[in-house]
Amino acid sequence: MLAKAVDTVPAHDSVEGGLAFEPKWDGFRAIVHFDGSSVEIESRGSKPLTRYFPELVEAFARLLPSPCVIDGEIVVRSGPAGNERLDWEALSARIHPAESRVRRLAAETPAMFVAFDLLGLGEPGLDASSLVDRPFGERRAALEELVAPLGDPVHLTRITTDTDVARGWLTEFEGAGLDGVVAKPLAAAYAPGKRIMLKVKHHRTADVVVLGYRVHKSGVGVGSLLLGLYDDEGELRNVGGASAFSDARRLELVEELEPLVQRDDSGELVKGETERSRFSAGKDVSFVRLEPTRVVEVRYDQMEGDRFRHTAQFDRWRPDRDARSCTFDQLEIPVAYDLSKVLV
Structure with missing residues (x-):
C-alpha cells in the first residue's frame, strides 16, 4: 500500500472513520514473511532482501511466536547514545554482493525493523491467515499484541490520532533523520499498489x-x-x-x-x-x-x-x-x- 503526498498534516476527522498518524521512516520498505520456521524479506517491489540482513532473519526466527506477514521499514541507526539518528548511507551500504561483506556489515552496522502493519497472522503450526481485508484499526491492534513484547531489533512504530501531536512529530522527529508523517484511514482495508495513505514531507x-x-x-x-x-x-x-x-x-x-x-x-x-x-x-x-x-x-x-x-x-x-x-x-x-x- 502506497501514500499520496499532501502539503499539510490533515485533520484526524477529515475522512470517514478517522485518521491515524505515524512517523515516516526513511529506510527500506520491507515485507517480512514468517512461516513458523523460515523467514523471507522482500522489498516493496518484491525484490529479495533476505540475504542482506542475516541479523534480522535470525531475530525474526527467534522472536516471532507464530506465522505472520508484517509490513514495515528496515533502518540503521548511528551516533552516540543520546544523539542517535537514522543513517541512510550505512543502510545503503548493506546491499552488497559479497557474502563476507554482508556478514561483516551485519555485525558493524546492524539493522532494525520498525513494524507498522500486519498483513497476515496464524496460530503456531498453522499458515498465516490474511488480514488485508480487515480495517487498519483492527490490524494495528493485532500488530501491537504481536510486536510490542518482542524487543530490539524489532520495534513498533508510534501512532496517534491527535493531529496536533502529529504536526509536532513533523518538526521534532526530523532531527532524528525521519522525513515526515504518514496518515492512515483507520477504517480502510490494506490496498496493495494503491495510494490510500497520505504522506507529509518537508519542503x-x-x-x-x-x-x-x-x-x-x-x-x-x-x-x-x-x-x-x-x-x-x-x-x-x-x-x-x-x-x-x-x-x-x-x-x-x-x-x-x-x-x-x-x-x-x-x-x-x-x-x-x-x-x-x-x-x-x-x-x-x-x-x-x-x-x-x-x-x-x-x-x-x-x-x-x-x-x-x-x-x-x-x-x-x-x-x-x-x-x-x-x-x-x-x-x-x-x-x-x-x-x-x-x-x-
Whole structure:
C-alpha cells in the first residue's frame, strides 16, 4: 500500500472513520514473511532482501511466536547514545554482493525493523491467515499484541490520532533523520499498489549553482541538472541533482544552457563524471560541464550529509543571485532529536 503526498498534516476527522498518524521512516520498505520456521524479506517491489540482513532473519526466527506477514521499514541507526539518528548511507551500504561483506556489515552496522502493519497472522503450526481485508484499526491492534513484547531489533512504530501531536512529530522527529508523517484511514482495508495513505514531507527551497547537465536517456535534451554549493573554503561542491522535466522543457534547457557550455580548443564539449556508487555501476555518469554562473532555486525535502537526500525539483531561475553567494549557510538544519526517543 502506497501514500499520496499532501502539503499539510490533515485533520484526524477529515475522512470517514478517522485518521491515524505515524512517523515516516526513511529506510527500506520491507515485507517480512514468517512461516513458523523460515523467514523471507522482500522489498516493496518484491525484490529479495533476505540475504542482506542475516541479523534480522535470525531475530525474526527467534522472536516471532507464530506465522505472520508484517509490513514495515528496515533502518540503521548511528551516533552516540543520546544523539542517535537514522543513517541512510550505512543502510545503503548493506546491499552488497559479497557474502563476507554482508556478514561483516551485519555485525558493524546492524539493522532494525520498525513494524507498522500486519498483513497476515496464524496460530503456531498453522499458515498465516490474511488480514488485508480487515480495517487498519483492527490490524494495528493485532500488530501491537504481536510486536510490542518482542524487543530490539524489532520495534513498533508510534501512532496517534491527535493531529496536533502529529504536526509536532513533523518538526521534532526530523532531527532524528525521519522525513515526515504518514496518515492512515483507520477504517480502510490494506490496498496493495494503491495510494490510500497520505504522506507529509518537508519542503524547503535553496538557491544553488548549476554545474552541468546529464543528457536524457533518450539521447535528446537535458535529463537532469547537476547542482552545487560553495563551502566555507570557497570550494564548489556537488550537492545533488534536479530532474523530472517534460519533453519540451528538456529541449528548451539545452538552448538556455548553451552559452554556458564549456568547450575545449577544438570546440568539443568538456565532459566530467560524477562519483560512481554501487547503485550507478555500469551506468553512464558523465555530464556536460557548464560555467558555474547560473543560479537556480530548487525545492528539496532534507539533506543527507552535504547532499540533497532526494532529487530536488526545479523551481525558477535566479538571475538576481551571484553564484558565489550560494553557500551551505542558507540551508535549514533541523534541531537534533535522539532516535531512541522515537522508538517504542
